[in-house]
Amino acid sequence: MGCKALKFLFWVSSILCLALFSRGFTPADNYLIDCGSPTNTTVGDRVFMADNLASKLLSAPENVLGNTSKSVTSSDDSPLYQTARIFTGVSKYTFSISRRGRHWIRLYFYPFVHASYNMSMAKFDVSTDNHVLLSSFGVQSLTVKEFSVNVTTNSLAITFSPSENSFAFINALEVVSAPDQLIQDTAGSVQSSVTFQGLTWQALETVVRVNMGGPTVSFENDTLWRTWVPDQRFLVGKNLALSVSNIGAVKYVDGGSSEDIAPSSVYGTCTRMNSINDSSSNFNVTWEFDVDPGFQYLVRFHFCDIVSEALNLLYFNVFIDSSMVVRDLDLSTYLVNILAAAYYMDYVTESATSNKIRVSIGPSNLHGTYPDAILNGLEIMKMNNSDGSLSGLGTISSSSSSSKKNVGAIVGVSVGVASGVLLAGVLFMLCRKRRRLARQRLSKTWVAFSINGGGTSHTMGSKYSKGTTVSLNSNMSYHVPFLAVQEATNNFDESWVIGIGGFGKVYKGELSDGTKVAVKRGNPQSQQGLAEFQTEIEMLSQFRHRHLVSLIGYCDEKNEMILIYEYMENGTLKSHLYGSGHPSLNWKQRVEVCIGAARGLHYLHTGYAKAVIHRDVKSANILLDENLMAKVADFGLSKTGPELDQTHVSTAVKGSFGYLDPEYFRRQQLTEKSDVYSFGVVLFEVLCARPVIDPTLPREMVNLAEWAMKWQKKGQLEHIIDPNLKGNIRPDSLRKFGETAEKCLADFGVDRPSMGDVLWNLEYALQLQEAVVQGDPDENSTNMIGELPPQINNFSQLDPNGSPQFHGSSVDDLSGVSMSKVFSQLVKSEGR
Ligand SMILES: *[C@@H]1O[C@H](CO)[C@@H](O)[C@H](O)[C@H]1NC(C)=O
Ligand SMILES: *[C@@H]1O[C@H](CO)[C@@H](O)[C@H](O)[C@H]1NC(C)=O
Ligand SMILES: *[C@@H]1O[C@H](CO)[C@@H](O)[C@H](O)[C@H]1NC(C)=O
Ligand SMILES: *[C@@H]1O[C@H](CO)[C@@H](O)[C@H](O)[C@H]1NC(C)=O
Ligand SMILES: *[C@@H]1O[C@H](CO)[C@@H](O)[C@H](O)[C@H]1NC(C)=O
Ligand SMILES: *[C@@H]1O[C@H](CO)[C@@H](O)[C@H](O)[C@H]1NC(C)=O
Ligand SMILES: *[C@@H]1O[C@H](CO)[C@@H](O)[C@H](O)[C@H]1NC(C)=O
Numbered sequence: 001m002g003c004k005a006l007k008f009l010f011w012v013s014s015i016l017c018l019a020l021f022s023r024g025f026t027p028a029d030n031y032l033i034d035c036g037s038p039t040n041t042t043v044g045d046r047v048f049m050a051d052n053l054a055s056k057l058l059s060a061p062e063n064v065l066g067n068t069s070k071s072v073t074s075s076d077d078s079p080l081y082q083t084a085r086i087f088t089g090v091s092k093y094t095f096s097i098s099r100r101g102r103h104w105i106r107l108y109f110y111p112f113v114h115a116s117y118n119m120s121m122a123k124f125d126v127s128t129d130n131h132v133l134l135s136s137f138g139v140q141s142l143t144v145k146e147f148s149v150n151v152t153t154n155s156l157a158i159t160f161s162p163s164e165n166s167f168a169f170i171n172a173l174e175v176v177s178a179p180d181q182l183i184q185d186t187a188g189s190v191q192s193s194v195t196f197q198g199l200t201w202q203a204l205e206t207v208v209r210v211n212m213g214g215p216t217v218s219f220e221n222d223t224l225w226r227t228w229v230p231d232q233r234f235l236v237g238k239n240l241a242l243s244v245s246n247i248g249a250v251k252y253v254d255g256g257s258s259e260d261i262a263p264s265s266v267y268g269t270c271t272r273m274n275s276i277n278d279s280s281s282n283f284n285v286t287w288e289f290d291v292d293p294g295f296q297y298l299v300r301f302h303f304c305d306i307v308s309e310a311l312n313l314l315y316f317n318v319f320i321d322s323s324m325v326v327r328d329l330d331l332s333t334y335l336v337n338i339l340a341a342a343y344y345m346d347y348v349t350e351s352a353t354s355n356k357i358r359v360s361i362g363p364s365n366l367h368g369t370y371p372d373a374i375l376n377g378l379e380i381m382k383m384n385n386s387d388g389s390l391s392g393l394g395t396i397s398s399s400s401s402s403s404k405k406n407v408g409a410i411v412g413v414s415v416g417v418a419s420g421v422l423l424a425g426v427l428f429m430l431c432r433k434r435r436r437l438a439r440q441r442l443s444k445t446w447v448a449f450s451i452n453g454g455g456t457s458h459t460m461g462s463k464y465s466k467g468t469t470v471s472l473n474s475n476m477s478y479h480v481p482f483l484a485v486q487e488a489t490n491n492f493d494e495s496w497v498i499g500i501g502g503f504g505k506v507y508k509g510e511l512s513d514g515t516k517v518a519v520k521r522g523n524p525q526s527q528q529g530l531a532e533f534q535t536e537i538e539m540l541s542q543f544r545h546r547h548l549v550s551l552i553g554y555c556d557e558k559n560e561m562i563l564i565y566e567y568m569e570n571g572t573l574k575s576h577l578y579g580s581g582h583p584s585l586n587w588k589q590r591v592e593v594c595i596g597a598a599r600g601l602h603y604l605h606t607g608y609a610k611a612v613i614h615r616d617v618k619s620a621n622i623l624l625d626e627n628l629m630a631k632v633a634d635f636g637l638s639k640t641g642p643e644l645d646q647t648h649v650s651t652a653v654k655g656s657f658g659y660l661d662p663e664y665f666r667r668q669q670l671t672e673k674s675d676v677y678s679f680g681v682v683l684f685e686v687l688c689a690r691p692v693i694d695p696t697l698p699r700e701m702v703n704l705a706e707w708a709m710k711w712q713k714k715g716q717l718e719h720i721i722d723p724n725l726k727g728n729i730r731p732d733s734l735r736k737f738g739e740t741a742e743k744c745l746a747d748f749g750v751d752r753p754s755m756g757d758v759l760w761n762l763e764y765a766l767q768l769q770e771a772v773v774q775g776d777p778d779e780n781s782t783n784m785i786g787e788l789p790p791q792i793n794n795f796s797q798l799d800p801n802g803s804p805q806f807h808g809s810s811v812d813d814l815s816g817v818s819m820s821k822v823f824s825q826l827v828k829s830e831g832r
């Protein structure tokens with residue numbers, strides 16, 4: 001999409017913003033303890049406090065041996081390893097947390113021999129209240145363990161539990177706040193097209209953090225005190241790769257990576273496919289990492305095109321093990337058309353079945369591209385298992401009850417450590433979004449049906465439970481007993497499943513009074529959908545509109561997350577466009593469906609004191625009842641919009657790939673205009689009857705929004721419309737429809753029409769199709785209607801403030817009656 005000048009302005013302003021705001025990160029909580037040390041210890045620009053200062057944080061068994069350290073002098077440049085604390089019983093550090101959210105926990109171990117304690121023989125568990133970090137852990141050499149956990153209470157406890165007849169030790173300990181943006185909630189999934197959600201709940205352990213093609217980047221050169229190690233020792237086939245460095249070229253751009261996510265010394269070097277002298281090269285560059293089988297891993301790729309001389313020259317494929325995670329990755333088209341913009345993406349693997357993870361990059365098969373591929377940085381983080389454990393052996397309950405209680409002795413020990421110890425422990429971690437291509441969740445909800453705000457009530461009854469009356473007008477009485485839900489779905493009969501989505505399964509069901517319902521059951525084991533579940537109940541119990549899906553009830557007994565909607569006979573709009581064998585809709589039906597959906601969205605945006613932004617507008621979320629009336633569904637991601645005096649809501653990017661507002665993506669600022677953008681994509685989808693992203697098509701056709709805009713701008717939209725529509729669609733109606741979609745897809749939200757304007761224009765497109773203005777035979781021609789006075793063709797002149805006619809409560813009334821009538825009257829009076 002053009003608009004180069006605006007893009008440039010945007011770029012300049014984002015660079016300015018960065019210059020103003022990208023000061024180093026200051027952690028709100030910052031506990032650094034040099035265990036066993038009698039004095040504070042300075043490492044780089046940080047001070048690790050003396051052990052005695054930390055003793056008030058520590059609760060340990062009574063017979064503490066105290067500080068038995070011998071003073072040792074050493075020229076060792078890693079002073080943290082000269083002393084240690086030894087725990088002979090279960091002991092606990094409790095840190096008070098001033099700012100909730102993700103925190104680093106870094107544990108430093110260097111086993112040495114002191115008096116009767118040979119630390120190489122220690123064996124112990126380390127856990128927090130919610131997660132086992134290490135179990136039956138012992139170390140033979142210097143080891144740094146790095147974890148990050150989301151602390152959601154006012155304190156964080158770290159417990160050391162020695163194994164039977166053994167003891168625990170630690171040389172130094174950090175608990176430090178991490179930036180909120182570091183780990184976003186969603187990531188791509190390696191083996192499925194379903195976006196992984198729920199990363200904010202995960203405890204993570206850094207497995208490896210690598211600076212490709214460059215030297216070790218020490219914690220002193222990292223705003224979050226991480227250490228990045230060189231990639232050479234992980235490379236399989238070193239002669240296949242080249243190292244490149246150009247640190248000065250790295251640019252941080254809004255919507256891409258930031259210095260906290262990885263420093264420019266990481267983005268500014270890369271390992272590149274060695275194809276320089278051979279344009280027929282065809283091989284992968286592969287790295288191999290040791291992992292524990294049985295766990296899922298978060299893999300974060302860092303990219304920055306420091307090798308190309310111009311945009312759009314470098315295309316390559318990215319693999320994790322044998323799965324391709326991105327095909328034909330073109331770094332220059334992500335977010336901003338800027339060469340060498342720092343960028344990252346996250347993927348979650350399936351549970352590892354072997355003890356290695358292989359990451360590969362390789363040449364694209366796209367015709368005419370030079371074989372090349374790069375990788376600048378890589379992080380692999382282990383995710384806790386379903387027991388909350390990061391270690392195969394432990395569970396939380398066993399760790400807190402393990403070993404004999406209170407044998408404990410704590411020994412502060414100080415000992416010289418062989419010099420030259422490097423803080424080379426392989427650490428890991430870091431931040432942010434960049435979801436993968438196929439981020440659409442599977443089609444969800446058929447569900448839904450609306451009962452027009454009346455006092456209708458249903459009796460949710462069963463043989464087992466007394467009937468419960470669900471009154472749709474009172475928010476209190478949506479709750480439905482689990483037994484009634486079981487009854488209605490024949491005990492969740494698998495053969496009654498009508499859809500599966502990210503949230504769980506959707507069953508067809510029937511209430512005891514014969515009303516057909518759709519029952520959406522959240523996966524009971526997962527916490528992931530909880531927020532969406534609550535949002536959906538909240539939204540749907542507040543909003544009633546004939547073009548919004550209606551909620552009949554919900555059930556949260558037994559940790560269930562069940563939503564009950566009335567059944568929508570005709571499924572999703574998407575299923576009527578392609579891929580499902582449903583009979584195709586004619587043009588008038590399609591425009592009417594779009595009008596219905598536009599009304600629903602318009603009501604969301606304006607029908608309430610605060611605008612509500614849907615955030616996941618797509619054809620799979622527009623459902624059709626038995627009369628093909630459209631209703632908007634799936635409010636799980638909705639957000640209440642800005643207050644009157646603000647212009648946007650700032651939030652993590654959510655939504656479905658292919659429909660996402662690029663401005664929202666860049667700035668993570670949400671307005672109603674993001675829904676307008678997605679709706680514009682739906683309009684083209686309706687017109688062209690093809691998926692919004694179709695990777696099997698030639699490159700320029702993959703993204704429907706781009707492809708359709710190209711033809712729209714040429715004024716030749718008729719070339720790409722659904723063949724079923726050819727010959728049955730009036731040119732003026734098509735033109736109006738195309739213009740409306742085009743305006744929705746404007747690069748900048750301010751340039752897009754409001755949903756009210758969109759609605760108005762779709763009504764107009766429908767009129768142009770019908771092409772008969774009652775009682776005026778002269779206008780029975782599209783040409784006549786096409787020559788309406790300019791104010792009718794122009795959104796902003798017609799209605800500078802966004803269709804005041806539709807504001808407020810009048811929306812509900814208006815949407816019920818024939819908007820077409822209102823419109824044609826207006827045409828007549830203004831047109832004469
Ligand atoms: C040691 O560090 C603590 C906090 O980290 C500080 O309050 C204290 O003043 C320091 N002591 C010395 C002797 O520097
Ligand atoms: C711990 O040992 C240091 C010598 O390394 C000594 O200066 C300090 O006083 C000792 N502390 C206690 C509480 O005995
Ligand atoms: C300490 O334990 C390790 C491992 O068990 C052993 O190899 C080493 O010889 C021991 N050192 C001493 C001084 O006992
Ligand atoms: C931590 O978890 C809470 C939910 O308990 C979530 O709202 C919050 O965003 C998370 N914070 C981070 C930084 O992941
Ligand atoms: C790290 O920082 C030091 C100075 O702070 C600098 O001399 C060195 O070159 C930096 N190393 C890297 C890899 O950026
Ligand atoms: C490419 O070929 C040139 C000349 O044959 C040689 O000097 C150069 O080292 C080669 N580069 C690589 C990366 O093999
Ligand atoms: C690169 O690795 C992937 C995954 O293992 C494999 O499918 C692909 O064939 C490899 N490509 C080349 C050129 O070896």
Ligand SMILES: *[C@@H]1O[C@H](CO)[C@@H](O)[C@H](O)[C@H]1NC(C)=O
Pocket residue numbers: 130201202203296383384385386387388389526527
């Ligand atoms: C990790 O633990 C959390 C609870 O703290 C749980 O919700 C989540 O499902 C666990 N992760 C996995 C992958 O099982």
